[in-house]
Amino acid sequence: DARVTQTPRHKVTEMGQEVTMRCQPILGHNTVFWYRQTMMQGLELLAYFRNRAPLDDSGMPKDRFSAEMPDATLATLKIQPSEPRDSAVYFCASGSKEDYRQETQYFGPGTRLLVL
């Protein structure tokens, strides 16, 4: 049963600390998305990779957030320095479809981040 995995599942940290979240997309998938979900803003797309190349990171605060895909099996999202307003659930999703418009996105279970 192929699944997207995310680590850690929960993270509590103090303001100013670096946070790194990791995602392993489903094997063979070549598209990876990072989303943030909060009660106030709902589901926001932060960054989006295809074949490991960043396509769109317009939703990501550039001064403190960074997203990378060091290889096809690992995507990372870093926050440095973290702030209380970054508290949210961060989801990774992956997909693979020749016609990307109808691609199904498979979501991981999320990383629940609390910044004190």
Next chain:
Amino acid sequence: AQSVTQLGSHVSVSEGALVLLRCNYSSSVPPYLFWYVQYPNQGLQLLLKYTTGATLVKGINGFEAEFKKSETSFHLTKPSAHMSDAAEYFCAVSKAGGTSYGKLTFGQGTILTVHP
């Protein structure tokens, strides 16, 4: 630009009653439309999608949705609600072109509550 509006942030039904969750979209090109479901403390998963062809789309767990171009709608229905349908439901539209081809724009979500 594409957008999605979900009418009603909360919908409450009795077990066995009809479920109707409303979604209206805005798109300058023929849209690809999706419904995703999120159970508590989980990531989103695909319920169904409309790409081309038949306008009535059947999905998992007895849900279906009908694409109505004249009304720019893609409402989700289920004839008889089950307690296990309690979740948050998201309507989404896929970006037609440009570098972010396939990027999803999500609605704000509708929380479905099912009463015994």
